[in-house]
Amino acid sequence: MQLYNNLSAKEREQLIIDAGQDRLTISFYKYAKIQNPELFRNHLFITWNELDVLGRIYVATEGINAQLSVPADNFEAFKKHLDSIEFLENVRLNIAIEHDNFAFLKLKVKVRNKIVADGLNDDSFDVTDKGIHVDAEKFNELIEDPDTVLVDMRNHYESEIGHFKNAVTPDVDTFRESLDLIEEDLKDHKEDKKLVMYCTGGIRCEKASAYYKHKGFKNVYQLEGGIINYVRQINEKGLDNKFIGKNFVFDQRRSERISDDVIANCHQCGEPADLHTNCANEACHLLFIQCENCKKQMENCCSTQCMEVNRLPIEEQKALRRGQGNSNDIFKKGRADHLAYKKDLRNIFDTIKPKE
Structure with a gap:
């Protein structure tokens, strides 16, 4: 029984070229109680390997976090398999705006302690008591409200190339770092401000919203499906796009262009660049x-x-x-000392300024 890749990335790339089929780039997550992550991991690998699914999937006792690509011709079979798993039936699939047949070149399904490294003790608060999910239209309304504090829950190298207008972009290396910093700086506004969060696909906000409610924030919102789903909705509904620049993604593409704005700079010469x-x-x-x-x-x-x-x-x-x-x-992801124009560390307490 094969439970591992037996082809190199180059061999897989050639097979994709020879197949001549379009592939869909997809991400999804689901918090759920998984009693035996190892057994579940093996089941996913065997089934998805037969469907020529490639990608990076994390499984833990708390759920699943998946970024993958699947041949377009196998999508229905893939979806049917997901629906056959009780907690994944009709799970929201974030389908990429820009597809790349070579986004992933191996199938990696790994068992982890958590599906996102958040450093939190989940037993200390109710992780199911989440914030209010909002769609793109409601999100656009909320972020125009002067009583809203809009926070990017991603890391510095992600928000550096693209973010929502007027968003606070914590200059942090990890998700865990931002949680306590944001709480500390907004501690006097837990009741009078609306805390609105977003991330790439929604998974970080899912945990963060429950954490902030536990910490006493009364009005907590999160962008349903993250930036990926937001862009799809504004395109389908003809809504105003409030995102500037590119959305960082965790595959070979590294980013999807959302607007024509180039808001970052080359780390070597300082010229406008976002690649x-x-x-x-x-x-x-x-x-x-x-x-x-x-x-x-x-x-x-x-x-x-x-x-x-x-x-x-x-x-x-x-x-x-x-x-x-x-x-x-x-x-270090762009913070090495020899990069002349690296993004400098800033004091987050000076950057988060709730609107008066």
């Missing part, structure tokens, strides 16, 4: 923003040192990496 890239030096692989000119001059690397290493024969590169593991830069 994330991974340093070509496999021993670094830092995620950062690089314009086309710097990409050409720096050969897709984040520094001259990495460029020199990347020019070495592959065997010499492997010898240098042997026993070293990944550089810590891989986790």
Whole structure:
């Protein structure tokens, strides 16, 4: 019984090319009690592998978080399988605005302690007592209300390339960091302000809204389906788009363009740019923003040192990496000191200013 990938990314890419079929990029999540995550994981892998599903899926006792791609011809079979699982029947599927047949090149279904690393003790509050879900139309109304504080629940490298107008964008590296910072800065407005949150697909707000209600916030709202679902709704209903820039996504595409605005800058030269890239030096692989000119001059690397290493024969590169593991830069996501125009840390207490 195969419970793992037996093809490399390059081999899988060639199979997708040979198949000549369009694939749909999809994400979904569901909080639910899963008694045996390991058994559930195996069931998903066996079934989805047969349907040629590729992607990154996390399973835990608290539920499932999935980002994947499926051949368009297999979508109905995939949906039928989801509906056969009681807690996933009619689950909301966030279908990408821009599809890429190579968004994912492997099927990875992993058992984790949590489906989102939030660092919270779920036993200390009622995770089912969530905020009010709102659609795109209601969301647009709420964020024009002077008594609303709009908060982006994503990390700095996500909001750096795109966010909603007038949103507070905490300059944090992790979801967990933002939770206490936001609560502290809004502690005097738990009853008189509307706390409206959004994230990529809704999963972070699902937990955050329950956490903030537990902390005493009386008016808590969250954008149903996140940015992905918002964009689909404004396109279908002809609503005003309040999002500027690009939406960061966690697959090979790295982003979807929502508006023509370029609100970020190249981390190397400072020119307007919003394309994330991974340093070509496999021993670094830092995620950062690089314009086309710097990409050409720096050969897709984040520094001259990495460029020199990347020019070495592959065997010499492997010898240098042997026993070293990944550089810590891989986790910095645009904050490495050698990036001249990296996003600087700011004091979140100075950036969150509830409207008077």
